[in-house]
Amino acid sequence: MPTRYRRVGVPLDPELDDALRGATPRLRGASQAARLRELALIGARSIGAPTTRLREASAALDELGATPARGDLIAASRRLLRRHPTPPGRESGSESLRWARGPR
Amino acid sequence: MGAGPPLSGGFASGRHAACETSAYLDASAAVKLMIAEQESEALLSYLKDWPLRISSELLRVELSCVCHRQGMPASEAEELVSGIRLLPTGSAVLRGACRAFSPAQRALDALHLAAAEQARSQIGCFITYDAEQIAGASALGWRVASPR
Numbered sequence: 001m002p003t004r005y006r007r008v009g010v011p012l013d014p015e016l017d018d019a020l021r022g023a024t025p026r027l028r029g030a031s032q033a034a035r036l037r038e039l040a041l042i043g044a045r046s047i048g049a050p051t052t053r054l055r056e057a058s059a060a061l062d063e064l065g066a067t068p069a070r071g072d073l074i075a076a077s078r079r080l081l082r083r084h085p086t087p088p089g090r091e092s093g094s095e096s097l098r099w100a101r102g103p104r
Numbered sequence: 105m106g107a108g109p110p111l112s113g114g115f116a117s118g119r120h121a122a123c124e125t126s127a128y129l130d131a132s133a134a135v136k137l138m139i140a141e142q143e144s145e146a147l148l149s150y151l152k153d154w155p156l157r158i159s160s161e162l163l164r165v166e167l168s169c170v171c172h173r174q175g176m177p178a179s180e181a182e183e184l185v186s187g188i189r190l191l192p193t194g195s196a197v198l199r200g201a202c203r204a205f206s207p208a209q210r211a212l213d214a215l216h217l218a219a220a221e222q223a224r225s226q227i228g229c230f231i232t233y234d235a236e237q238i239a240g241a242s243a244l245g246w247r248v249a250s251p252r
Contacts, residue, residue: 050125050155053124053125054125054155054156057125057126057156057226058156058189060223060225060226061126061156061158061189061191061223061226064191064192064222064223065191065192065194066158066189066190066191066192066223067161067189067190068189069156069157069186069187069188069189070186070187071183071186071187072187073137073151073157073184073187073188074148074151074152074187075187076137076183076184076186076187077137077138077144077148077184077187078148079183080137080138080139080180080183080184081137081138081139081140081144083180084138084139084140084174084176084180085140086139086140086141091173091174092139092141093135093136093138093139093141093170093174094132094135094136094141094233096135096139096169096170096173096174097131097132097135097166097169097170099173100166100169100170100173101131101166101210101212102210104208104210104236
């Protein structure tokens with residue numbers, strides 16, 4: 001098919017051939033080249049998707065007035081857990097929370 | 105491979121997609137990230153799949169109370185909540201918490217649920233270890249997790 005865009009040559013090696021055959025029933029493209037283009041776009045969008053989702057969710061939380069996260073929760077927790085192991089016989093954090101919240 | 109639904113482009117759009125990144129933690133979960141307990145490691149591992157962590161401003165108060173009870177400086181609570189996006193406990197949340205969530209729901213539980221409900225479209229999972237809160241959140245249709 002004629003095009004004004006630069007073409008990219010892709011060898012149809014066995015791995016790509018298998019992948020294309022497997023995905024063909026779920027693709028709309030009429031030709032092998034069209035299906036390959038469709039797959040490339042799906043792949044590229046999938047890689048970018050988590051960042052997009054995160055940005056959308058963050059923006060919505062900003063609108064609700066949520067505080068920004070100023071640090072890495074996992075790293076902070078690891079530091080805290082190293083500093084605060086629960087020794088046997090001592091009140092756990094959950095027990096202290098139950099105390100703070102009062103009896104049911 | 106069988107013929108499934110047409111591939112959509114690899115990602116959903118809009119609110120449903122955004123919520124796949126965010127988890128709400130109530131105090132029963134967050135406290136396990138501050139003072140080691142049996143479930144701490146499982147919870148940390150679970151959170152890796154939820155890069156955006158959300159709670160209510162109430163969490164800061166509850167964890168500070170735990171620090172005082174444990175003889176720890178309140179700055180320890182601050183260190184933890186600095187990694188969590190805290191929703192304000194404004195009038196909308198306070199009004200929402202007046203809703204009868206479940207007969208066993210306490211005020212703080214109701215406030216957490218109301219805060220999460222306010223950001224519902226952004227939250228994919230409600231993490232709690234409290235039996236009543238699990239029941240309350242489940243009744244509201246939340247995907248609830250208590251990683252062990």
